[in-house]
Amino acid sequence: MSKLKVLLAAGALTAVGATGASAGTLDDIRAKGFVQCGVSTGVPGFAFTDDAGNWQGFDPAVCQGVAAAIFGDSSKVKYTPTTGKTRFTALASGEIDMLARNTTWTFSRDVDLGFTFVGVNYYDGQGFMIPKALGVTSAKELDGASVCIQTGTTTELNLADFFRTNNISYEPVPIETNEEARTNYLAGRCDVYTTDASGLAATRAAFDDPAAHIVLPEIISKEPLGPLVRQGDEQWSDIVRWTLNAMINAEEYGVTSANVDQMATGSNNPEVKRLLGTEADLGGMLGLEKNWAHNVIKQVGNYGEVYDRYIGASTPIGLERGINALYTDGGLIYAPPMR
Amino acid sequence: MAETTQTYEPGTHPDLPPPLATTGALGWIKKNLFGSPSSIALTVISVYLLYLILPNALNWALFDAVFNAGSRAECRELGSGACWGLANVRFSQFIYGFYPEHLRWRVNLTAVLFFLAILPILWDRTPYRQQWFIYSALFPIIGYFLLVGGLGLEPVETTKIGGFTLNVVIGVTGIVASLPLGILLALGRRSQMPIVRTLCVMFIEFIRGVPLITLLFVASTMLNYFLPPGTTFDLILRVLIMVTIFSAAYIAEVVRGGLQAIPKGQYEAADAMGLRYWQSMRLIVLPQALKISIPGIVNTFVGLFKDTTLVVIIGLVDVLGVGRAALSDAKWQGLAWEVYVFIAILFFICCFSMARYSLYLENKLHTGHKR
Numbered sequence: 001m002s003k004l005k006v007l008l009a010a011g012a013l014t015a016v017g018a019t020g021a022s023a024g025t026l027d028d029i030r031a032k033g034f035v036q037c038g039v040s041t042g043v044p045g046f047a048f049t050d051d052a053g054n055w056q057g058f059d060p061a062v063c064q065g066v067a068a069a070i071f072g073d074s075s076k077v078k079y080t081p082t083t084g085k086t087r088f089t090a091l092a093s094g095e096i097d098m099l100a101r102n103t104t105w106t107f108s109r110d111v112d113l114g115f116t117f118v119g120v121n122y123y124d125g126q127g128f129m130i131p132k133a134l135g136v137t138s139a140k141e142l143d144g145a146s147v148c149i150q151t152g153t154t155t156e157l158n159l160a161d162f163f164r165t166n167n168i169s170y171e172p173v174p175i176e177t178n179e180e181a182r183t184n185y186l187a188g189r190c191d192v193y194t195t196d197a198s199g200l201a202a203t204r205a206a207f208d209d210p211a212a213h214i215v216l217p218e219i220i221s222k223e224p225l226g227p228l229v230r231q232g233d234e235q236w237s238d239i240v241r242w243t244l245n246a247m248i249n250a251e252e253y254g255v256t257s258a259n260v261d262q263m264a265t266g267s268n269n270p271e272v273k274r275l276l277g278t279e280a281d282l283g284g285m286l287g288l289e290k291n292w293a294h295n296v297i298k299q300v301g302n303y304g305e306v307y308d309r310y311i312g313a314s315t316p317i318g319l320e321r322g323i324n325a326l327y328t329d330g331g332l333i334y335a336p337p338m339r
Numbered sequence: 340m341a342e343t344t345q346t347y348e349p350g351t352h353p354d355l356p357p358p359l360a361t362t363g364a365l366g367w368i369k370k371n372l373f374g375s376p377s378s379i380a381l382t383v384i385s386v387y388l389l390y391l392i393l394p395n396a397l398n399w400a401l402f403d404a405v406f407n408a409g410s411r412a413e414c415r416e417l418g419s420g421a422c423w424g425l426a427n428v429r430f431s432q433f434i435y436g437f438y439p440e441h442l443r444w445r446v447n448l449t450a451v452l453f454f455l456a457i458l459p460i461l462w463d464r465t466p467y468r469q470q471w472f473i474y475s476a477l478f479p480i481i482g483y484f485l486l487v488g489g490l491g492l493e494p495v496e497t498t499k500i501g502g503f504t505l506n507v508v509i510g511v512t513g514i515v516a517s518l519p520l521g522i523l524l525a526l527g528r529r530s531q532m533p534i535v536r537t538l539c540v541m542f543i544e545f546i547r548g549v550p551l552i553t554l555l556f557v558a559s560t561m562l563n564y565f566l567p568p569g570t571t572f573d574l575i576l577r578v579l580i581m582v583t584i585f586s587a588a589y590i591a592e593v594v595r596g597g598l599q600a601i602p603k604g605q606y607e608a609a610d611a612m613g614l615r616y617w618q619s620m621r622l623i624v625l626p627q628a629l630k631i632s633i634p635g636i637v638n639t640f641v642g643l644f645k646d647t648t649l650v651v652i653i654g655l656v657d658v659l660g661v662g663r664a665a666l667s668d669a670k671w672q673g674l675a676w677e678v679y680v681f682i683a684i685l686f687f688i689c690c691f692s693m694a695r696y697s698l699y700l701e702n703k704l705h706t707g708h709k710r
Contacts (some may be wrong), residue, residue, distance in 0.1 A: 041654075041660060041663045041664060041667075042663045042664045042665075042666060042667030043667055044667050044668070044669050044672050045669055046667075047664075047667065048664055048665075048667035048668040048669070049432070049661070049664040049665060049667075049668065050668065051428050051429060051432075051668075051670075053436075053437050055664075057667075078496075080654050081654045081656060081664070082654050083652060083654070085652070086559070086560070086652065086653060086654055089556075089560040090559075090560065090654065093560050095559075095560070177663065178667070179663065179666045179675050180675075182673065182675070183675050202669070202672075203672075205669075206411070206669070206672040206673045207673070208415075208673075315669060316412075316669040316672070317669055
């Protein structure tokens with residue numbers, strides 16, 4: 001494991017050296033005409049292909065937003081599906097420009113692996129799902145349980161920590177994908193399925209009998225999920241960061257894909273004017289068009305719209321906003337001002 | 340006595356039909372299914388197992404199944420069995436991946452041309468076989484331009500090639516390219532020339548000693564570090580090269596087994612005829628060695644074809660990747676059985692055909708040595 005880490009770090013260093021030598025990422029992207037975006041191979045609501053074969057979901061929407069900001073066309077994205085194991089090498093080696101793949105922002109990934117997390121688009125935390133028939137009401141009663149756990153993720157480490165601090169034992173059942181976990185869990189090969197609470201809710205929602213399973217109240221970790229880019233190109237990380245921030249601010253100011261044209265001309269709110277480029281030239285500072293954020297909101301939508309479209313309470317995934325509400329509604333979603 | 344007994348002169352008795360219980364369906368059943376106590380026991384157990392499994396399996400897969408539905412919820416309303424609606428709605432995605440819809444005829448045309456190209460290779464009574472071989476030799480170029488574009492055809496990025504098409508492209512290229520390479524490696528390994536031999540041994544042992552996944556990871560990520568920055572080198576091409584050298588190493592060992600089975604006298608006879616090395620190999624040794632190696636070679640090819648699904652790990656969207664992504668669509672979530680059964684059927688058809696062809700070839704080539 002430590003060898004792999006050294007290898008990854010060495011790779012990341014080489015890649016940074018390589019990109020440092022060439023032109024900026026933005027110029028590269030403009031030249032090739034699309035954003036190469038790493039997504040997951042499939043997490044319900046967060047990344048999936050629709051019946052026509054297009055990538056959709058909460059994470060691809062960030063990439064579509066970045067494409068809209070750069071090209072004014074949200075369809076200029078190419079997707080590279082990555083697994084938990086290939087995602088960081090793909091980003092470090094320059095195969096992809098950005099990674100939007102429900103990836104947890106941690107110290108070592110940010111510092112040691114040489115990536116820049118540009119923000120958080122979903123605050124998650126690790127939970128446990130068990131069949132109701134087990135009669136367990138707290139995770140601390142899970143002594144000796146067999147646990148389905150995705151390998152190569154932070155959830156694996158959190159699980160070990162949690163059981164060690166509570167001095168109880170467990171038997172891990174390693175699995176690779178969410179679908180595999182679902183099948184194993186339903187077949188009774190593990191008593192407990194643990195992953196991010198959003199994933200648990202989404203998986204549970206698609207059970208034939210969701211009421212027979214409960215998610216335990218303990219949330220044992222902080223899992224801030226967000227898009228990330230390679231370290232060393234500040235202009236590029238700023239573009240991804242402020243695309244996300246623009247979507248969040250748009251929700252706060254009430255700008256939606258439906259009313260953005262009207263707001264651009266009709267609004268008297270200076271914040272909105274700066275956001276949409278009718279006043280000041282924030283886009284120029286980023287190296288983008290004046291109406292970059294206008295395009296993002298028009299074509300992809302604001303943060304709340306994207307949330308509701310893919311994972312919100314009205315979708316089969318059915319996730320309430322909870323701590324992912326705007327700070328004005330008591331949540332944690334908060335973006336610095338556009339000024 | 341009312342009945343008269345007829346007597347025959349020795350040797351004049353007409354042939355009687357065999358006893359009823361030894362012919363026809365009944366005889367077959369008695370001989371093959373109830374021939375001995377152990378086979379009676381096995382038959383009873385097998386029938387019981389089939390009785391346990393088959394009705395449920397058929398109900399699930401056919402009688403209670405839903406073939407036309409737009410989502411899993413709709414399926415569940417219509418029937419309790421398998422929900423083939425997913426395979427139905429996304430059939431073209433499973434087959435073509437993300438290949439642009441208006442250009443899919445090119446994939447179909449490539450498939451048809453491919454079958455025409457391998458016909459003279461597989462079937463030795465093809466009319467105008469010699470001339471036809473020229474077309475077969477040209478097919479890789481034709482196929483490349485049809486799939487990828489160029490020469491006036493609209494270009495398609497190779498990342499758009501996906502689904503089962505990708506598995507077939509990787510599998511077929513690997514198979515076609517690795518056989519000659521493998522034969523050369525096998526000959527090299529048995530060569531008298533020390534440098535050639537050492538190089539071949541090192542190549543074979545190194546490639547065989549490394550898992551295919553590792554080679555694929557090298558292809559997908561490590562090569563980016565080794566190559567000078569800014570060089571792009573198509574991912575699928577890299578995978579094709581890795582798969583080819585991987586299977587060539589295995590083929591080499593299979594062929595070497597065949598070469599070793601040829602008696603020394605054959606080599607010596609070839610030398611005595613005054614044949615040069617390549618002549619003796621081409622005319623005497625290889626035809627016999629390859630014939631012996633057919634089961635092993637086809638075995639390697641079947642394995643290689645199934646191994647093409649490993650590319651999903653380096654982010655290529657093959658048929659398994661399409662299935663994974665489809666299962667994450669909230670509309671279809673939870674239909675893992677249907678997806679994997681569907682993919683299994685696709686692979687079974689291809690692999691079983693290869694196995695049957697190898698049997699046909701063995702029977703055709705067998706010259707009476709076989710027991």
